[in-house]
Amino acid sequence: MFEDFTLKRFAGRLLGTALCLATSSLAAAGIEQKESPQDLVNALHGTFGAHHARAVHTKGVMVVGTFVPAKDARSITKASVFEMGKLPVVARFSLFAGVPDIPDTANGAAPTGLAIKIKAKDGTEYDFATDQHNGFVVATSDEFANFLRLVGESGPGVAHPTPLETFLNTHPVSKHFVETLTSPASYATATFFGINSFKWTNAAGKSAFVRYRFVPRAGERYLRPEELKTMGPNYLQDEIVARIAKAPVEFDWYAQIAEDGDKIEDPSIAWPESRKLVKLGTFTFDRLPADKDVADKQTLFLPGTSHPGIDPADPMLTFRNHTYPISFGERQ
Numbered sequence: 001m002f003e004d005f006t007l008k009r010f011a012g013r014l015l016g017t018a019l020c021l022a023t024s025s026l027a028a029a030g031i032e033q034k035e036s037p038q039d040l041v042n043a044l045h046g047t048f049g050a051h052h053a054r055a056v057h058t059k060g061v062m063v064v065g066t067f068v069p070a071k072d073a074r075s076i077t078k079a080s081v082f083e084m085g086k087l088p089v090v091a092r093f094s095l096f097a098g099v100p101d102i103p104d105t106a107n108g109a110a111p112t113g114l115a116i117k118i119k120a121k122d123g124t125e126y127d128f129a130t131d132q133h134n135g136f137v138v139a140t141s142d143e144f145a146n147f148l149r150l151v152g153e154s155g156p157g158v159a160h161p162t163p164l165e166t167f168l169n170t171h172p173v174s175k176h177f178v179e180t181l182t183s184p185a186s187y188a189t190a191t192f193f194g195i196n197s198f199k200w201t202n203a204a205g206k207s208a209f210v211r212y213r214f215v216p217r218a219g220e221r222y223l224r225p226e227e228l229k230t231m232g233p234n235y236l237q238d239e240i241v242a243r244i245a246k247a248p249v250e251f252d253w254y255a256q257i258a259e260d261g262d263k264i265e266d267p268s269i270a271w272p273e274s275r276k277l278v279k280l281g282t283f284t285f286d287r288l289p290a291d292k293d294v295a296d297k298q299t300l301f302l303p304g305t306s307h308p309g310i311d312p313a314d315p316m317l318t319f320r321n322h323t324y325p326i327s328f329g330e331r332q
């Protein structure tokens with residue numbers, strides 16, 4: 001089944017043309033950018049090193065399973081994926097940093113990620129790439145490039161305040177982000193957030209802005225700092241493999257619905273927890289792919305893709321869709 005999900009067909013084309021394509025279609029979408037998608041990939045390499053692997057979220061585990069839609073989803077979107085019954089999925093849990101051998105206990109492991117691809121019966125792929133912090137570290141891709149460079153300039157041996165510390169002292173949202181990162185006990189006990197906003201439209205033409213979240217059926221559990229210190233360097237990767245060998249891992253998918261005044265184009269600001277959540281369905285991960293290395297290499301998630309009834313509403317999503325194929329092309 002895994003071959004269904006591979007994107008080999010994109011690789012050659014993307015390698016040569018990604019930057020040009022990205023720049024022109026971002027401009028066509030009216031997105032003002034100082035930094036290009038290639039600049040962001042280069043900034044990730046500058047901070048983490050280039051490893052012929054994902055430029056970020058490099059260490060991870062692929063899993064396979066199914067998606068079953070919930071009936072309420074159709075009240076807010078006409079997307080046909082919710083009318084197709086049970087569908088196959090591939091997913092990948094990952095640490096944040098762009099470092100292949102980073103210990104699961106290290107600074108840089110959080111926020112951990114969950115990316116999912118639903119393979120619809122008509123061949124369409126519905127992709128998500130989420131992480132376990134409700135809100136991004138900065139508001140825009142230009143600011144993310146700046147942030148990454150500051151991290152790169154603030155390594156061991158750099159005098160205090162480092163460039164990163166100086167930035168954080170004048171950027172309270174980013175400071176709050178880095179000070180409130182958590183370490184899950186298991187990938188299966190973290191809630192994952194889509195962070196960027198979409199516009200969903202139902203069959204009656206009514207639209208709402210939504211953000212995704214994936215809530216673990218196993219319940220949430222995060223480690224205290226003293227617990228984290230006792231864990232091994234691969235505790236997250238090893239635990240999810242052992243857990244799935246014993247029983248399926250399930251996540252419920254929800255749409256959080258925006259109200260007037262909620263920030264649509266600023267992913268660094270979470271919407272209030274009082275906002276309505278609509279259940280969209282349930283993911284069940286029950287095995288590993290037959291060849292996990294091939295699966296890892298050949299899978300590309302494109303979280304900003306439009307579908308009828310689902311449109312990206314945050315420019316960062318469109319930007320991400322132009323950036324991920326560059327990293328994908330480089331790692332083939």
Ligand code: HEM
Nearest residue numbers: 040054057092113114115129130131141194195324327328
């Ligand atoms: C401007 C902002 C961002 C940039 C430039 C960026 C860049 C990237 C790149 C280059 C990759 C590697 C893609 C690949 O090789 O297949 C990646 C992966 C990933 N990103 Fe982002 N990202 C951004 C924002 C976000 C946000 C907001 C989230 C969470 C909501 C996120 C979650 C992830 C996850 C989970 C992966 C791993 C996907 C996988 O397992 O293949 N990213 N990102």
